[in-house]
Amino acid sequence: MGQITLENVTKSFGDTDVIPPLNLTIEDGEFCVFVGPSGCGKSTLLRLIAGLEDLTSGTIRIDDQDASQVPPAKRGLAMVFQSYALYPHMSVRKNIAFPMRMANIPQDEQNRRIEAAAKALNLTDYLDRRPGQLSGGQRQRVAIGRAIVREPAAFLFDEPLSNLDAALRVGMRLEISELHERLKTTMIYVTHDQVEAMTMADKIVVLRAGHIEQVGSPLELYRQPNNRFVAGFIGSPKMNFVTGAEAEKLGADSIGVRPEHIDIADDGPWRGTVGIAEHLGSDTFLHVHDTGLADTLTVRAKGEVGLRHGDPVTLAPQESQVHRFDAAGARLG
Amino acid sequence: MATQQSRSAARLMMAPAVVLLLGWMLIPLTMTLWFSFRRYLPLRGGDLGWTGFDNYVRFFTSSAFWPSVQTTLILVGGVLVITVVLGILLALLLDQPMWGQGAVRVLVIAPFFVMPTVSALVWKNMFMDPVNGLFSHLWRAVGAEPVAFLSDVPLGSLIVIISWQWLPFATLILLTAVQSLDNEQMEAAEMDGASVLSRFRHLVLPHLSRAITIVILIQTIFLLSIFAEIFVTTGGAFDTRTLTYLIYQRVLESQNVGLGSAGGVYAIILANIVAIFLMRIVGKNLDR
Ligand SMILES: Nc1ncnc2c1ncn2[C@@H]1O[C@H](COP(=O)(O)OP(=O)(O)OP(=O)(O)O)[C@@H](O)[C@H]1O
Ligand SMILES: [Mg+2]
Numbered sequence: 152m153g154q155i156t157l158e159n160v161t162k163s164f165g166d167t168d169v170i171p172p173l174n175l176t177i178e179d180g181e182f183c184v185f186v187g188p189s190g191c192g193k194s195t196l197l198r199l200i201a202g203l204e205d206l207t208s209g210t211i212r213i214d215d216q217d218a219s220q221v222p223p224a225k226r227g228l229a230m231v232f233q234s235y236a237l238y239p240h241m242s243v244r245k246n247i248a249f250p251m252r253m254a255n256i257p258q259d260e261q262n263r264r265i266e267a268a269a270k271a272l273n274l275t276d277y278l279d280r281r282p283g284q285l286s287g288g289q290r291q292r293v294a295i296g297r298a299i300v301r302e303p304a305a306f307l308f309d310e311p312l313s314n315l316d317a318a319l320r321v322g323m324r325l326e327i328s329e330l331h332e333r334l335k336t337t338m339i340y341v342t343h344d345q346v347e348a349m350t351m352a353d354k355i356v357v358l359r360a361g362h363i364e365q366v367g368s369p370l371e372l373y374r375q376p377n378n379r380f381v382a383g384f385i386g387s388p389k390m391n392f393v394t395g396a397e398a399e400k401l402g403a404d405s406i407g408v409r410p411e412h413i414d415i416a417d418d419g420p421w422r423g424t425v426g427i428a429e430h431l432g433s434d435t436f437l438h439v440h441d442t443g444l445a446d447t448l449t450v451r452a453k454g455e456v457g458l459r460h461g462d463p464v465t466l467a468p469q470e471s472q473v474h475r476f477d478a479a480g481a482r483l484g
Numbered sequence: 485m486a487t488q489q490s491r492s493a494a495r496l497m498m499a500p501a502v503v504l505l506l507g508w509m510l511i512p513l514t515m516t517l518w519f520s521f522r523r524y525l526p527l528r529g530g531d532l533g534w535t536g537f538d539n540y541v542r543f544f545t546s547s548a549f550w551p552s553v554q555t556t557l558i559l560v561g562g563v564l565v566i567t568v569v570l571g572i573l574l575a576l577l578l579d580q581p582m583w584g585q586g587a588v589r590v591l592v593i594a595p596f597f598v599m600p601t602v603s604a605l606v607w608k609n610m611f612m613d614p615v616n617g618l619f620s621h622l623w624r625a626v627g628a629e630p631v632a633f634l635s636d637v638p639l640g641s642l643i644v645i646i647s648w649q650w651l652p653f654a655t656l657i658l659l660t661a662v663q664s665l666d667n668e669q670m671e672a673a674e675m676d677g678a679s680v681l682s683r684f685r686h687l688v689l690p691h692l693s694r695a696i697t698i699v700i701l702i703q704t705i706f707l708l709s710i711f712a713e714i715f716v717t718t719g720g721a722f723d724t725r726t727l728t729y730l731i732y733q734r735v736l737e738s739q740n741v742g743l744g745s746a747g748g749v750y751a752i753i754l755a756n757i758v759a760i761f762l763m764r765i766v767g768k769n770l771d772r
Contacts, residue, residue: 201675203675222674223674224674224677224678225677228675229675230672230675232668232671232672233668236666236669236671236672237669238669238672238673238687239691240691240693249673249678250676250677253676253677253678253679253682297672297676
């Protein structure tokens with residue numbers, strides 16, 4: 152079990168309010184991702200759930216038990232830190248065994264769980280090494296191993312992949328998703344990378360300055376962003392925003408169209424000149440200038456599109472995919 | 485230093501220091517060795533020629549030799565234990581955020597700036613004096629008989645005085661080590677269910693082991709040659725005669741340079757035995 156409920160949770164450091172009153176429920180077995188720009192309070196929120204920071208006010212419930220005053224070790228949660236936080240003078244085996252040793256779990260049970268975790272995480276050959284003798288990805292796996300053996304009610308990850316290179320990140324992303332499929336344990340995952348959020352999450356929580364901007368499944372957030380902030384944050388490349396006459400025509404202060412929802416069409420209403428074209432093979436992203444709508448419009452085109460720098464282009468937004476926002480940035484309709 | 489080139493460059497650059505240090509060490513060492521084989525009594529005839537191993541045999545068989553070795557070891561060991569244990573505790577305390585942290589740190593380090601002679605005299609006359617010392621007033625205030633520290637527990641008193649002088653050094657080195665402890669590791673251990681004590685035992689202590697090694701090695705070097713504190717307090721009386729002090733007595737009080745030099749060679753041997761012994765137990769921490 153691992154249902155986590157936050158009720159009117161707030162956190163201030165001295166005079167600065169980092170988390171204004173916040174309510175959130177994370178269901179048992181859910182993969183929940185906190186995403187938001189740097190400094191928005193993701194880590195703080197995770198540390199509040201872990202018990203590493205004291206609440207300023209509000210309640211945290213774990214499986215309907217008030218856990219607000221429970222010390223971190225007793226909450227039954229396991230955390231994987233950004234820096235991995237492995238114990239440098241202990242072997243991998245001892246690192247993984249540490250939480251079980253602290254919980255006085257019998258030795259043969261410890262060994263059984265270590266073997267199982269090592270096998271699942273491909274660490275069997277490294278059990279007798281020190282963390283200093285491992286690569287970044289292996290250290291990451293040890294940190295996850297140390298979390299798994301505790302058989303926690305929920306896993307907490309704080310940007311676990313941000314120290315890895317791009318290729319390894321993709322691999323570990325899959326491994327963590329697979330782990331979630333296998334264990335079916337609640338996972339809360341903090342990242343500022345929207346690709347990680349989109350690919351891994353059952354539920355995404357978009358945060359800005361401690362506020363929850365929107366909660367929903369990746370596709371809900373993609374299709375129905377509540378406001379301009381979420382619309383701009385989810386999706387890659389970013390959504391194009393257009394203000395002025397074109398928006399007023401649709402009765403909005405600003406409108407947003409994703410790059411993949413703009414077609415290159417000879418009879419389109421928008422014209423411009425192609426700037427940089429980013430060829431990714433499968434797709435080409437065109438940066439279109441001089442449209443009179445926005446500085447740059449990003450447009451997704453086919454991989455083999457024949458347009459070059461300086462070519463004129465006419466564009467047609469897919470009407471059903473245009474998002475309308477009011478002056479405050481909230482979604483219209 | 486991985487490559488051949490950087491290794492030879494390093495050797496070249498270290499050469500002046502190595503030559504200087506070798507000269508600094510070798511000249512006095514050679515002179516000590518030279519005198520230890522001669523019968524040299526400055527006030528009773530001067531240099532009277534070679535005597536072979538006579539000085540060594542006499543120094544070794546004198547009734548003062550083994551007690552002085554024992555005193556040296558107790559003194560060094562006692563000071564090491566006290567400074568390391570209290571140093572760790574003080575370092576952990578000073579690492580806590582508290583009001584007036586800067587001032588407290590300066591105060592803790594202050595004893596290190598007091599000259600050994602001065603601090604020993606202050607302790608002797610202001611604290612440990614059986615008539616006017618602060619301790620005797622304290623003892624009388626609670627109705628107890630004042631203790632004549634320097635004659636009743638002379639070695640213990642000396643250990644306290646010297647520990648007081650060396651505690652700042654140990655604290656300082658250990659504090660820097662404590663400060664470099666990774667906070668996330670401590671939090672991870674907290675989440676793993678480790679109590680304060682097991683966090684200390686499994687994380688802090690291993691992290692400090694290298695700093696402790698350095699404190700022990702450096703202090704041992706200086707403590708083996710402690711002299712001023714003994715000179716101004718007990719003058720070597722009441723079983724406080726260390727090997728260093730015994731050598732001083734042989735050379736200056738008995739005016740026997742040859743005998744003292746032989747003692748000096750024994751002191752070198754003792755220092756090396758202690759050093760090898762320490763390296764064996766704690767030195768492996770330095771390799772990591
Ligand atoms: N101990 C602290 N004292 C004061 N302010 C703090 C403290 N910890 C965090 N903050 C502030 O709280 C805000 C949120 O910090 P937090 O670490 O939660 O951000 P984050 O969303 O995790 O950012 P990042 O993606 O960069 O890790 C920041 O503005 C930060 O300056
Ligand atoms: Mg963070």
